[in-house]
Amino acid sequence: xxxxxxxxxxxxxxxxxxxxxxxxxxxxxxxxxxxxxxxxxxxxxxxxxxxxxxxxxxxxxxxxxxxxxxxxxxxxxxxxxxxxxxxxxxxxxxxxxxxxxxxxxxxxxxxxxxxxxxxxxxxxxxxxxxxxxxxxxxxxxxxxxxxxxxxxxxxxxxxxxxxxxxxxxxxxxxxxxxxxxxxxxxxxxxxxxxxxxxxxxxxxxxxxxxxxxxxxxxxxxxxxxxxxxxxxxxxxxxxxxxxxxxxxxxxxxxxxxxxxxxxxxxxxxxxxxxxxxxxxxxxxxxxxxxxxxxxxxxxxxxxxxxxxxxxxxxxxxxxxxxxxxxxxxxxxxxxxxxxxxxxxxxxxxxxxxxxxxxxxxxxxxxxxxxxxxxxxxxxxxxxxxxxxxxxxxxxxxxxxxxxxxxxxxxxxxxxxxxxxxxxxxxxxxxxxxxxxx
Numbered sequence: 217x218x219x220x221x222x223x224x225x226x227x228x229x230x231x232x233x234x235x236x237x238x239x240x241x242x243x244x245x246x247x248x249x250x251x252x253x254x255x256x257x258x259x260x261x262x263x264x265x266x267x268x269x270x271x272x273x274x275x276x277x278x279x280x281x282x283x284x285x286x287x288x289x290x291x292x293x294x295x296x297x298x299x300x301x302x303x304x305x306x307x308x309x310x311x312x313x314x315x316x317x318x319x320x321x322x323x324x325x326x327x328x329x330x331x332x333x334x335x336x337x338x339x340x341x342x343x344x345x346x347x348x349x350x351x352x353x354x355x356x357x358x359x360x361x362x363x364x365x366x367x368x369x370x371x372x373x374x375x376x377x378x379x380x381x382x383x384x385x386x387x388x389x390x391x392x393x394x395x396x397x398x399x400x401x402x403x404x405x406x407x408x409x410x411x412x413x414x415x416x417x418x419x420x421x422x423x424x425x426x427x428x429x430x431x432x433x434x435x436x437x438x439x440x441x442x443x444x445x446x447x448x449x450x451x452x453x454x455x456x457x458x459x460x461x462x463x464x465x466x467x468x469x470x471x472x473x474x475x476x477x478x479x480x481x482x483x484x485x486x487x488x489x490x491x492x493x494x495x496x497x498x499x500x501x502x503x504x505x506x507x508x509x510x511x512x513x514x515x516x517x518x519x520x521x522x523x524x525x526x527x528x529x530x531x532x533x534x535x536x537x538x539x540x541x542x543x544x545x546x547x548x549x550x551x552x553x554x555x556x557x558x559x560x561x562x563x564x565x566x567x568x569x570x571x572x573x574x575x576x577x578x579x580x581x582x583x584x585x586x587x588x589x590x591x592x593x594x595x596x597x598x599x600x601x602x603x604x605x606x607x608x609x610x611x612x613x614x615x616x617x618x619x620x621x622x623x624x625x626x627x628x629x630x631x632x633x634x635x636x637x638x639x640x641x642x643x644x645x646x647x648x649x650x651x652x653x
Contacts, residue, residue, distance in 0.1 A: 225504055225527050231372040233500030235379035248554050249394040250404065259482040259555065261341030261401050264470065268328050268342070269349055271463045272317065273356050278455035279310050280360040280367075281506070282448060285592045287368025288507045292514020299368065300427045305448060306361035314354025321350045338478060345405045352409035355416050362419040370507045374422045381418045386411035454594035458601040465608050465631055472616060472624050480621055483563035486554050487571050490547060494539045494575040495582065501532040502586025509590030521591070525643075528583050536579035544572045570625040577629045580636035584643070593645055600638035607634040 250258050283306040290298035317324070325346050329339055359382070366374050386407050393403030473484040505528045512520040547568050551561050588597045608631035615623030 222527055222531065225501070225508070225524070225531060228370055228372050228507065229500045229504035229531070231376035232367075232503045233497055235372075235376040235500075249390055250401065258341055258401060259485055259557075259560070260338040260474065260478050261345060262404060262485070264338060264342045264474065264481075265345040265349070265401070265405070268346065268467075271328075271460075271467055272324070272350075273353070273360075274463055275456060275460050276310070276313055276357055277360065277459045278452035279306050279313075279357055280364040281455050281459075281589045282306070282451045282594075283361050283364025284367040284503075284506045285451065285510050285589050285594075286448060287365055288370075288510025288590060289514035289592065291369065292511035299365075302368075302448065303361065303365040303423075303427065306364060307358060309452075310357035310361045311354050314357045317350065317353040321346075324350075338474070338481070341401045345401045348402055348405035349408060352412050355409070355412040358416055359412060359419065362416070362423060365423060367503055367507050368510065369426070370511070372504070378415060378419050378422065382411055382415035385414045451592055451594045454598040455589075458594070458598045461601040461605045465605055465628075468609070468612065469624060469628055472612065473621065476621055479559055479563050482555070482557070482560045483567065484621070484624075486551065486560065486564050487567060489554070490543055490550075490571040491574045491578075494536070494543065494571075495578065497539060498532055498536060498575065498579050498582045499586075501528055501535065502582045504528070505583065505586035506590040509587050510592070513591050525587055528587065529580075532579050532583045536575040539575040540572050543575070547571060567621060567625060570622075570629065573629060574632070578632040581632050581639070584636060584639040588639060588642070591645075593642065596642040596645065597639070600635065600642065603638045604631060604634040607631065 250262050283302060286302045287299045290296070290302060325343065328346075329343060359378075363375055363378065366372075366378070389407035389410055390404060393399045393407050397403060399406065470481075470484070474481045505524060508524045509521055512518075512524060548565070551564055551568075555561060585597070588594070608627055611627035611630045612624065615627050617623070619626065
């Protein structure tokens with residue numbers, strides 16, 4: 217039984233990990249194509265812009281996470297119609313939110329660039345990026361709902377194919393628009409929007425056969441039924457608050473780095489690519505846990521929930537140790553590939569020890585996130601994240617002034633550990649089946 221659990225987890229997590237690996241690869245290509253221009257301000261602009269759109273789009277990450285949890289639990293109960301309704305409601309909500317972001321793009325841009333730190337050159341380039349990337353909002357959010365549906369169905373192979381189409385399209389367009397057409401940050405933004413459109417079209421071909429028979433007899437009253445929609449909105453509200461706190465923490469990290477100058481901002485951006493690489497790798501197990509825990513909770517199988525949690529941690533911790541070892545032996549080689557600016561390389565090397573620590577410091581936080589999303593314990597996730605954010609900001613207050621950028625990185629590690637500790641406090645609720653209604 218133990219071996220079966222590990223095998224099932226690996227079969228589900230394997231394609232997700234491969235899919236996730238293409239995302240940091242995209243980030244590395246974004247960094248490399250801009251980094252080879254040798255301008256630290258352009259690197260900083262990509263960092264600031266990516267952080268801003270993470271805040272905008274992943275603030276609505278509930279469209280992926282909430283959909284995964286509710287679809288998985290519906291299938292655990294054997295209710296495929298409820299799973300389909302969940303997806304369609306999430307897709308409808310995604311498009312509406314995306315259109316609202318279109319309408320509000322001017323005040324969003326004004327507020328964002330007023331609050332962000334960074335030089336005048338960084339801000340000017342970041343504004344050019346924003347003016348293009350914002351038009352992909354409805355498509356980006358629709359992709360979140362689509363991936364949530366596929367993960368809830370444990371269809372990790374389709375998630376792999378979708379991510380590969382998205383990120384490989386983006387990489388090819390990145391190189392074409394930036395290297396050959398010399399579009400700089402505008403090329404990076406346009407490549408992302410076009411790749412997202414391609415990915416949505418591909419996702420439709422995957423999802424349509426699974427919902428076609430139910431959609432053809434669906435009426436608008438079923439789609440807008442207030443009971444399921446209200447439940448989704450309650451879960452989504454908590455996930456949104458939790459996600460905004462999470463993104464605010466990384467926005468604060470980027471902003472504080474920007475205040476140390478363009479060189480440290482660029483170095484931190486490059487080092488965060490390594491952290492992102494490890495995070496997406498570990499997130500493969502977290503995403504697998506979302507679906508497996510969700511279906512176990514839907515089936516009201518408490519023993520299975522506990523076995524899944526144990527398996528998730530066994531595989532995740534071993535992976536985190538291997539990632540730390542890999543980063544320790546490879547970061548010097550990769551830094552040279554990411555930028556030709558020797559000052560940025562030297563600065564990044566001075567802070568590289570933090571990226572070696574990061575996988576081990578963060579693994580429990582990632583895995584527990586996946587477990588709690590699958591169990592739909594979103595109220596507890598929200599409370600734990602608020603506490604963790606307060607601890608992170610307090611750590612920054614105490615460490616950044618005396619230790620500068622080292623203090624900022626130390627605060628980030630404290631943030632990961634506090635997220636894990638605060639979620640662990642609520643962990644018994646998962647295997648006792650106390651899922652919020």
